[in-house]
Amino acid sequence: MSDRTNETMIIYDKTSAKVAEGEKGTKKAKITGLAPGTVVADGEYQNTFKDATTGQESGKSDVKGFTVKTPVPDAPVNESSDATNDGATISAE
Secondary structure (H helix, E strand, O other): OOOOEEEEEEEOOOOOOOEEEOOOOOOOOOOOOOOOOOOOOOOOOEEEEEEEEOOOEEEOOEEEEOOOOOOOOOOOOOEEEEEOOOOEEEEEO
């Protein structure tokens, strides 16, 4: 395995436009701005490593596909209940 302490991960989209650059030595970069539930196929993005000293980039490698998480709604708050003849009416925000 290569020593990546002096390298930065760079991510490109399928048109070869740079979409993300990580921090040196972390071996990570974030793709952001996608809508919840977006399905990204294998190879829609590619990544490389760029050496901080020489500026040279490795060959591109396809990023494995993923689905952007859909946020879970917040839990109810400020609940109240009003008794009825056969149960209750529950209110919350």
